[in-house]
Amino acid sequence: MSDLQPPRGTHDLLPEDQRRHRHITETVLRIAGLYGYEEISTPIFEATDVFRRTLGETSDIVTKEMYVFEDKKGRSLALRPEGTAGVARAFVSHLRSKPLPLKLFYQGPMFRYERMQKGRQRQFHQFGIELLGVPEPLGDVEVITMAAHILEALGVADKVTLEINTLGDPDTRQAYRDILVAFLKGHRDGLSKDSQDRLDRNPLRIFDSKDAGDQEILKDAPKLTGHLTPASQDFFDTVKGGLLAAGVNYTLNPGLVRGLDYYCHTAFEFTTETLGAQGAVLAGGRYDGLIEAMGGPSTPGTGWAAGVERLALMIAEPPGPARPVAVVPIGEAAEAEALSLVQRLRQAGFPVDLGFAGNLKKRLDKANKANAVAAVILGQDELEKQAATVRDMETGEQTEIKLSALEDHLARYR
């Protein structure tokens, strides 16, 4: 048994799990359509450089969480750890001549080599959207509004909070970063070990630290909001005003940051208390420098990604499959008749379960386990009358119905 387990951090999606996943992705696809987004599928693996360039050489994802391997020609490939890089690459490869804006939706498995926790595994599923070619704050508003719409449609709106922040334009960001580093270097010894590392690699992320000592030091740190250029401030104000107008509630979180250089302006996250430490359910922001970093034409972008497994843990049980009608033949002659009857009913649109073997008792038992609404019993008596006994599986009530009138009678179970 132990040697037949799936690899660490991977899971079989059994039919009832898959049902939840499908309910989520179908809901997303439907709502994305309302906003004019079309699905794009990119490969599950890419040249390792695709992720190196978009995620940064020093990011944790690249240095310790990527599944990297060589193919038979010695090319370095990586299983995708997230979706944006592949979409950006596809844009640069094929889509740069399309009229902008481009509204793309994607969905599928992602891979990260990590220790598991609730709502986190090594193969997991994300869906996300990218809006390319819109430098205006209205793009951010639409993207966030759509996310809120989706979460509402999934019935989790009351379990999540939207937090937003701004990183300012690239110049502000860079200038502020220098100011912050200068300040924190004066307090280096007081910082936690993790944050001392972050100071070199990714100083803005120190704001996320859960360490109490770090937060104490940060209280006196210079704030980004105090360093925004008027244009950046305007941008952020327009985003906030737009969300207000669209009826999307949010809270400001000045500690919400993104480390990579191409992120700018809006950063946001829908978080929940219901998933333990894995609070982020859907997160995104603006990445105006990304396409350029990939070697494409300078193209603004904004978007987000969400975790399907995390959402699956939050949503209510989706409706199960439609209840079938069970056709139950008794004897060989009836079985032959049943084969044609079954096809007739399926062509008419009824889900039909035809047991493979067994006497009446066994087949009714199977029909019950298949959650059948009704059983159409076909025995010698019925055959002679060109009729069937239809048993309501809920009440046990039985009625004899002419074969020619079956569809009409069964219509009540649709």
Place this chain on the structure above:
RNA sequence: GUGGCUGUAGCUCAGUUGGUUAGAGCGCCUGGUUGUGGUCCAGGAGGCCGGGGGUUCGAGACCCCUCAGCCACCCCA
């Protein structure tokens, strides 16, 4: 990568300070009903106690290693 907790039947779990042939409920199968499911009754199958090594007269219980799961950190969806 770091730390803590946990692995007994398909599932949820019991199993006394180490002591004979390892248990329950649910589920599954068979029968009570040669043409009637769910309820009920009777019976049955199914475990190298995650794997390997060690201590012991004796290990499901104790020790070490390993694999897997859970929780937290890191990071992130």
